[in-house]
Amino acid sequence: MNGRFGKETDGRPSRGWILVVMAMLAGVVGAEGETLRVFAGAAAKPPLEEIARLYGKKTGVEVELVLGGSGTVLAQMRLAREGDVYLPGSSDYMIRARREGLVRPETERQIAWLVPVLTVPKGNPAGIRTLEDLTRPGVRVLLAQPETVCLGAYAVEIFEHSLSPAQCAALRRNIVNHTDSCERTATAVALKLADATIGWHVFEHWLPDRLETVRLPAVQVRRVGYLAGAVGRYSVRPAGAEDFLRYLTGPEARPVWRKYGYFESPEAAWRWLGAERPVGGEYEVPRSWLAP
Numbered sequence: 001m002n003g004r005f006g007k008e009t010d011g012r013p014s015r016g017w018i019l020v021v022m023a024m025l026a027g028v029v030g031a032e033g034e035t036l037r038v039f040a041g042a043a044a045k046p047p048l049e050e051i052a053r054l055y056g057k058k059t060g061v062e063v064e065l066v067l068g069g070s071g072t073v074l075a076q077m078r079l080a081r082e083g084d085v086y087l088p089g090s091s092d093y094m095i096r097a098r099r100e101g102l103v104r105p106e107t108e109r110q111i112a113w114l115v116p117v118l119t120v121p122k123g124n125p126a127g128i129r130t131l132e133d134l135t136r137p138g139v140r141v142l143l144a145q146p147e148t149v150c151l152g153a154y155a156v157e158i159f160e161h162s163l164s165p166a167q168c169a170a171l172r173r174n175i176v177n178h179t180d181s182c183e184r185t186a187t188a189v190a191l192k193l194a195d196a197t198i199g200w201h202v203f204e205h206w207l208p209d210r211l212e213t214v215r216l217p218a219v220q221v222r223r224v225g226y227l228a229g230a231v232g233r234y235s236v237r238p239a240g241a242e243d244f245l246r247y248l249t250g251p252e253a254r255p256v257w258r259k260y261g262y263f264e265s266p267e268a269a270w271r272w273l274g275a276e277r278p279v280g281g282e283y284e285v286p287r288s289w290l291a292p
Contacts, residue, residue, distance in 0.1 A: 069149040072149075086232050091225065103231065114202060114269070116199070129214060140196075142189060144178070151198065223283075
């Protein structure tokens with residue numbers, strides 16, 4: 001019998017058909033030896049590393065994480081024209097990724113929720129209790145780069161809406177450094193290179209022996225953030241990428257997010273905060289806050 005893929009004999013498929021099936025299997029979700037490249041904001045670093053290992057053990061798929069500031073890794077994806085999954089630290093950069101056509105919007109999944117707080121070294125040696133304390137002379141303030149790290153934009157939004165222009169100017173004079181990712185923000189405070197920063201509530205769960213949280217009044221929290229992931233526009237493994245996104249929100253990954261203190265819903269974040277606040281969105285950082 002003559003088929004589209006060549007001659008078949010004694011009931012066996014032709015070599016052409018076998019090659020087609022092998023090519024299809026190469027893209028099957030969880031195929032042994034497959035690698036997924038995930039560009040992610042460092043706000044998800046500890047649980048994401050653990051979940052990637054669990055997923056690898058279960059499926060045989062290696063998950064390669066490219067971690068950093070959400071804006072930085074988005075720029076890397078754009079320039080390299082690659083990336084199977086984009087997972088920024090907040091909605092701001094997912095909105096940008098959708099606007100620039102760098103992700104497949106129909107695949108987007110919300111994963112976990114975050115609340116901005118004051119993060120201080122364990123024991124709070126500088127006695128930081130309020131946002132206004134960051135304006136005191138001599139207080140060393142750390143700020144995540146607001147132009148590339150979503151946490152920095154959240155911080156500036158809080159300052160601009162909760163402090164007077166004079167207080168904002170005093171706070172800017174107290175900034176001793178800018179960091180290029182959430183991970184480095186948390187680490188710098190843990191090393192006591194600063195007295196305080198605006199961090200995520202999960203930082204104290206990352207380094208419980210070295211960091212602690214000072215909660216902000218709900219009225220000062222302008223937005224609740226969330227982690228979301230989507231398949232990258234340039235992914236050559238979209239089925240595998242979608243499977244990993246499903247795993248991130250599934251029953252095996254949920255306990256890992258909980259272990260590190262991430263909220264499973266906006267309602268859980270609101271309960272912890274004590275009030276409902278807007279979720280996600282964007283904020284345009286005034287130029288006066290951008291690092292020189």
